[in-house]
Amino acid sequence: MDLRLTLIDSAQCFRWAEGERGFGAAFDGRAVWLKPGEPVLDPWLRNYLDLDRDYEALFREYELIPAAARALAAFPGLRVLRQPPWEALISFILSANNNVRRIRSLVLALSKAFGREVDGLFSLPEPEKLAAAPEGMLRALGVGYRAPFLIDTARRVADGFPLDKLREMPYEEAHRLLTSLKGVGDKVADCVLLFGCGHWDAFPVDVWVERFLKSWFHETGTRRHLAAIARQRFGPHGGILQQFLFHAARVGEIAV
DNA sequence: GTCCAGGATACTC
DNA sequence: GAGTATCATGGA
Numbered sequence: 001m002d003l004r005l006t007l008i009d010s011a012q013c014f015r016w017a018e019g020e021r022g023f024g025a026a027f028d029g030r031a032v033w034l035k036p037g038e039p040v041l042d043p044w045l046r047n048y049l050d051l052d053r054d055y056e057a058l059f060r061e062y063e064l065i066p067a068a069a070r071a072l073a074a075f076p077g078l079r080v081l082r083q084p085p086w087e088a089l090i091s092f093i094l095s096a097n098n099n100v101r102r103i104r105s106l107v108l109a110l111s112k113a114f115g116r117e118v119d120g121l122f123s124l125p126e127p128e129k130l131a132a133a134p135e136g137m138l139r140a141l142g143v144g145y146r147a148p149f150l151i152d153t154a155r156r157v158a159d160g161f162p163l164d165k166l167r168e169m170p171y172e173e174a175h176r177l178l179t180s181l182k183g184v185g186d187k188v189a190d191c192v193l194l195f196g197c198g199h200w201d202a203f204p205v206d207v208w209v210e211r212f213l214k215s216w217f218h219e220t221g222t223r224r225h226l227a228a229i230a231r232q233r234f235g236p237h238g239g240i241l242q243q244f245l246f247h248a249a250r251v252g253e254i255a256v
Numbered sequence: 257g258t259c260c261a262g263g264a265t266a267c268t269c
Numbered sequence: 270g271a272g273t274a275t276c277a278t279g280g281a
Contacts, residue, residue, distance in 0.1 A: 011262060012262090092262075092263095093264095095261090095262050095263080096261095096262085096263040096264060097260090097261065097262095097263045097264080097276080097277090097278095098261055098262080098263085098277090098278080098279095099260075099261035099262085099278095099279085099280080100261080100262075101261095101279090101280085102261080102278070102279065102280085103261090103262080106278095139277085142277080142278065142279090143277080143278090144276075144277030144278055145264095145265095145275090145276045145277055145278095146264090146276095146277080147277095149264080149265095182264090182265090183263090183264065183265090184264080185263060185264045185265080186263090186264095187262075187263060187264090188262090188263075188264080191262070204262070205262090206261090206262035206263075207260090207261075207262070207263090208262070209262080222271070222272095223263090224271095246262075250262085
């Protein structure tokens with residue numbers, strides 16, 4: 001797999017750093033460093049990187065759809081991660097009406113202010129820590145109007161919101177639950193389900209996905225409608241395909 | 257100055 | 270149910 005493409009450039013996670021020791025991130029007080037070409041033996045990491053998925057088989061699922069086949073072939077090293085749901089939730093609340101560079105800087109600022117430092121890296125704040133954060137302090141970090149969303153959602157999670165049960169729930173039920181959180185609409189909910197809960201059919205529709213669904217696949221309608229159509233059209237691994245198409249559109253690999 | 261970014265919310269109809 | 274103004278921030 002392509003570590004830089006997957007961990008940094010693909011805009012599915014926003015907290016990996018690249019340095020001389022490789023690609024690093026801190027999880028629950030544990031520092032993780034990955035170097036290209038080095039085997040990954042740790043079971044938790046293999047799961048996080050979803051290393052045991054057969055991507056050749058996945059490519060074959062979409063070989064008859066020209067735009068899909070082209071996007072998949074263009075980025076053979078791209079992988080969709082299995083992030084902890086809390087990580088996906090916080091990251092994509094911050095992503096609303098925001099750009100990738102700034103999302104990354106905000107996740108880092110939050111982690112520096114409220115997370116634990118390990119080996120020069122910062123883990124994401126615990127829900128309890130974020131729930132107790134003063135709104136003014138979050139705004140000072142630059143999160144803007146998302147500050148009350150973060151605090152309220154962190155309180156819900158700290159208060160027992162079943163983040164870890166979403167994986168086992170039917171898509172509709174999990175999606176409905178997620179959108180009851182502040183700062184979580186249809187799109188952010190789909191990102192949490194896809195990147196953090198193993199709901200590989202979830203098809204997040206942002207500005208880029210809306211563009212390519214309309215231009216490459218001749219779909220129309222609202223983003224909610226587009227998401228439903230795409231989820232049905234592209235099947236149980238549609239969300240993974242979505243990541244390739246999203247990246248192809250965003251970097252201009254395929255013109256939209 | 258305007259427009260845009262992996263949108264959500266409150267409001268109107 | 271579908272449209273619309275508003276929302277912080279920073280870069281282009």
